[in-house]
Amino acid sequence: MSRWPRSYLPALLIALLALAPIGVLFALASDSLALFDSHNLRVLTNTLLLLVLTMLGATLIGVPLALLTAYVQLPWPRLWLILLAAPLALPSYIGAFTLYAAFGPGGEIENLLGLPTPTMDGLWGAALVMSLYTYPFVMMTTRASLLSLDASLVNAARTLGMSLIACLWWVVLPRVFTGIAAGALLAALYALSDFGTPAIMQLDTFTRVIFVEYNAFGLGQAAMLSLQLMVIVGLVLFMESRVKGSTERPGRQLTLWPARWQTSLMLLSAMPVVLLAIVLPLTIFFAWLIREGTGGFEWQFAWNSAHASLLAALVAVILAVPVALAAIAGPFGRLLERITYLGFGVPGIVMGTALVYLGLQLPFLYQTLALLVLAYVMRFLPLAVGTVRSTAERLDPSMVKAARLLGASPAEAFRRITLPLTMRGMVAGAALVFLEAMRELPATLMLGPTGFETLATYLWRVYEAGYFGRAAVPGLLLILISAVGLALMLSGERRAEFALTEDHRR
Amino acid sequence: MQRRTFIQSLAAVGALGFLPSGVSRALAQEAQALSVEQLPALEGNLTLYLGRGEGGLYENVLDAIRKRNPKLNLQIRRGATAALTNTIVAEAKAGVRRADLFWAVDSGAIGLITDEGLARELPTDLTAQLKTGFQYPRWTPVTGRIRTLPFNTEKLSKEQIPDSIMALADSKLSIGWAPAYAAFQSFVTAMRLLEGEKATADWLRGVSRHAKTYAGELGVVMGVERGEVDLGLANHYYTLRLKSGKPDARLDLAFTRNDAGCLVNASGVLALSEGDLPINFIRYLLTKEVQSYLSSEAYEIPMVSGLSPPEGLPLLSSLSPPKVDLRQLADLRPTLSLMRKVGVL
Structure with a gap:
């Protein structure tokens, strides 16, 4: 068939749109003076150190927790799973902000409890925060791999006299290496593109330095740094695509029944993670709320966040439908879909730099809500495409064929068969985009229209001015929004990841 | 109460004759700090680029001005002073002007904009309100x-x-x-x-x-x-x-x-667009009320003549600041x- 599927043309346009920021960056960077200097080397070192420490930290926390939630029979297993996965839903700058304010001499912990604590900043502070908020990636991917393993190998090793610990180390973990690697690379990707955490922890990584350059309107320099960052992002994405799924034949999974005190001990040792990642931010924000009230906060901020995010969600879903259909239609469509995935790899700060420049060239877009929404859409489109595609894939093509046979035009078949059946995926996709956009910080800082303060940008402004107490309301609202996001993940397309056993995952 | 003030002013007038001329001029200028009551109401759309809120206190000033002038639609863009300065210059280059006013926390940033010829000339009756040595044709310091x-x-x-x-x-x-x-x-x-x-x-x-x-x-x-x-x-x-x-x-x-x-450096404000509104807005920032609020709450040094520095700061006369033309700080x-x-x- 020489005729292209209908979805290719719009998908091609959307893919070109997704490539636009990279093109803009190249144009901008061409008039940058320095390609690479000693300062740059320090930034690169910091970024890579943070990357490695985050991967290590996320693995050290994530893998034991994966073993715990996959194999050990816990009381209320689903509750523990959700609780331990919850940091995934929180934006890490919330954690960085509260940890920074809580620790150190004169910090909130010393104020409230009188306990002196070390200062939390720099490389170690950033790495700790990153690990605390990215370990769920490792936990979830490792857990999925663990659940797909056949227990008989472990049982054989045990009957041959190997201890349980040795068994886990020598027999189980090597077989889930790809799962661990996939999760660690996701954590690495997060660490690379996050702006808030290194900025608050005062660690000069690429994202932070790009923001400094942008503030000095060294757009050329910012673009050059952005391209360097994109090279690293590209490398990580490449490695991630090379990680192959496990090919083992599924069997009955391992189940451990430790004594009650052992279970308690294991759960207890997981508590510091929950305390630092979830309880501490909540406590600090509530303490500020009680001490300083709701001063300075306006509901307009929340409404602005919701307004822009809703628009982004709508546009993203409308654009996602042709891309998802193209991806199903053929190999060229799949390539187009891959290209739109680029946006997800483009850190918000890089997207912001590119679009500020674009706006200056196209004054009708400059400082408009439209430009901000465009940034959200380009960044979070892959979330919508993913969910729409996975529902559309399950659609039985014979239904559309039957409709066509009965005389419906392609448009009518789309409107009456395809669209209603993919509606669920579209709603789920829109919700994901909405929640991500609500929490987005760097691009919102750079692109928001004049007077357009959102929850995230207000939190940032409060941090910069040193009026930490005023972060209470926006902080708690952002946590609430994240909780809604988590609930949605649990009920929607990703419910499978939270299933308790492999058997339920069909 | 009124009678006491009256006697005090009388006494002051009586004493004037014996003071060195510099001091008597400084005292005479006291009358120049206007009250908001003497200013025209502000009406219309105004976009202000604010070089960082300095934690709520500039916000309070702006909120108070808004409250006094319900017909004023004031939009504020906040950011680091350097960032907004560069934004204004980049916007002017690209031919998109968005800001009517720029309130910077740093006079170096202001010099950058006046050098580009983007700031409007201010009326002399406005600049005359400032302390001597702080009067500039195209911008005005707000606090030091x-x-x-x-x-x-x-x-x-x-x-x-x-x-x-x-x-x-x-x-x-x-x-x-x-x-x-x-x-x-x-x-x-x-x-x-x-x-x-x-x-x-x-x-x-x-x-x-x-x-x-x-x-x-x-x-x-x-x-x-x-x-x-x-x-x-x-x-x-x-x-x-x-x-x-x-x-x-x-x-x-x-x-x-x-x-x-x-x-010694100053925060300052300049007008980027034509019309009376930006100028009158600047007049509000130089009122007695705003200046003494920023002095007593934010501990900034008032720049309008006749107002005293904040508590806890040694007198400027006991310090020896370097002789630098603030405009030269533009060379960032x-x-x-x-x-x-x-x-x-």
Whole structure:
């Protein structure tokens, strides 16, 4: 068939749109003076150190927790799973902000409890925060791999006299290496593109330095740094695509029944993670709320966040439908879909730099809500495409064929068969985009229209001015929004990841 | 009450004849600080670029102006002063002007814009309200600030602190600074103008060896108070504000002599678009009410003649700030590239 599927043309346009920021960056960077200097080397070192420490930290926390939630029979297993996965839903700058304010001499912990604590900043502070908020990636991917393993190998090793610990180390973990690697690379990707955490922890990584350059309107320099960052992002994405799924034949999974005190001990040792990642931010924000009230906060901020995010969600879903259909239609469509995935790899700060420049060239877009929404859409489109595609894939093509046979035009078949059946995926996709956009910080800082303060940008402004107490309301609202996001993940397309056993995952 | 004020003014008039002419002129200017009651109401759309809110206090001023003028639709874009300055210049180059007014916390940034010819000339009756030496044709200072060395009183005594900023590079003291902060960059610019490129680069290199970097200067002062560093480089008001909230703070102010370390700088405002509205808005910022509010609450130095400096600050006459034309602080680009070259930015 020489005729292209209908979805290719719009998908091609959307893919070109997704490539636009990279093109803009190249144009901008061409008039940058320095390609690479000693300062740059320090930034690169910091970024890579943070990357490695985050991967290590996320693995050290994530893998034991994966073993715990996959194999050990816990009381209320689903509750523990959700609780331990919850940091995934929180934006890490919330954690960085509260940890920074809580620790150190004169910090909130010393104020409230009188306990002196070390200062939390720099490389170690950033790495700790990153690990605390990215370990769920490792936990979830490792857990999925663990659940797909056949227990008989472990049982054989045990009957041959190997201890349980040795068994886990020598027999189980090597077989889930790809799962661990996939999760660690996701954590690495997060660490690379996050702006808030290194900025608050005062660690000069690429994202932070790009923001400094942008503030000095060294757009050329910012673009050059952005391209360097994109090279690293590209490398990580490449490695991630090379990680192959496990090919083992599924069997009955391992189940451990430790004594009650052992279970308690294991759960207890997981508590510091929950305390630092979830309880501490909540406590600090509530303490500020009680001490300083709701001063300075306006509901307009929340409404602005919701307004822009809703628009982004709508546009993203409308654009996602042709891309998802193209991806199903053929190999060229799949390539187009891959290209739109680029946006997800483009850190918000890089997207912001590119679009500020674009706006200056196209004054009708400059400082408009439209430009901000465009940034959200380009960044979070892959979330919508993913969910729409996975529902559309399950659609039985014979239904559309039957409709066509009965005389419906392609448009009518789309409107009456395809669209209603993919509606669920579209709603789920829109919700994901909405929640991500609500929490987005760097691009919102750079692109928001004049007077357009959102929850995230207000939190940032409060941090910069040193009026930490005023972060209470926006902080708690952002946590609430994240909780809604988590609930949605649990009920929607990703419910499978939270299933308790492999058997339920069909 | 009225009678007492009247007698006091009478007494003042009587005393005037015996005072040196400079002082009597200063006293006579007292009448020039207007009250908001004397100003026309503001109406219409106005976009203000605000070089960082300084934590709520500038916000309070703007809120009060909004409340007084319900027909004023004031849109505010907030950001770092340097960022907004560059934005305004970039916007002008691209032919998109969005701001009617720019309120910068740093006069170096303002010089950059007046040099580009983007700022409007202000009426002379407005600029005449300012203290002598602070009257400029195309912008007006709003409040002043002075560079200081806040130090931890448990770790240091005033005598241990060198009275030359250049001596800090070779000292053993641990120093807190915020190189990304606009006021700090203006200070480095002043040092560049006074001491030259090479001496400044050496100084930056020297200090960076025993310096801890903070995001902003409130952070610096908090770090000094916590004892994370011995000494900091910061504008005066952060220390005064922290001490007002925490009277037993282990914190005091030291001043260098006749160098960039005690530079007097000013926040300022300029009009970018035509019409009376931006000008009248500026008049509001120079009223008695706004000026004394910023002095008593934010501990900034009022710039309208006849108003006294905030509590806790030594008299300006007892200090010896360097002689730098504030407009020259506009030359920020060489400063930034110098700081980048040295690796502190």
